[in-house]
Amino acid sequence: MVTSLLYGSFLVIKLQSKDIAEAFLYTTSAQDLWEELATRFGESNGPMLYDIQKQIASLVQVDMSISTYFTKLKKLWDELAHLSPLPKCSCGLSKEMEDMNT
Structure with missing residues (x-):
């Protein structure tokens, strides 16, 4: 404590x-x-990142509608982006990359 x-x-x-x-x-x-x-x-995000990447790679549409499939995929992408944000830099490149992704 x-x-x-x-x-x-x-x-x-x-x-x-x-x-x-x-x-x-x-x-x-x-x-x-x-x-x-x-x-x-602090805890490492490594295992969670691996799990999310594995879920993204194994996600298949099968019987899901395209909107359901995309929603599940988008949720995983958002979790991945939250756990592995772009590194901060002084040159402004990360800001440009962030602007491109939004």
Whole structure:
């Protein structure tokens, strides 16, 4: 369990394990702390991405109407886009790609 309080510019962390708390002693801001926590303990989207890609590849129309088939396919595409967004860059290319997709 992690609880944190922000006093002025100091972040106070109370963790169940002293070993874990010591690993974050030198974070300089709350944002750095949360990014470090997400990196260490966050879940990977890899298995979900694989599953969605597999569902897309195996989806066949068979007895579905075209609108039902497209709706199911669109739902999977939207989930895939949500889990693997375009990387952010400073050159503006990701903005152009995003505009093309909308």
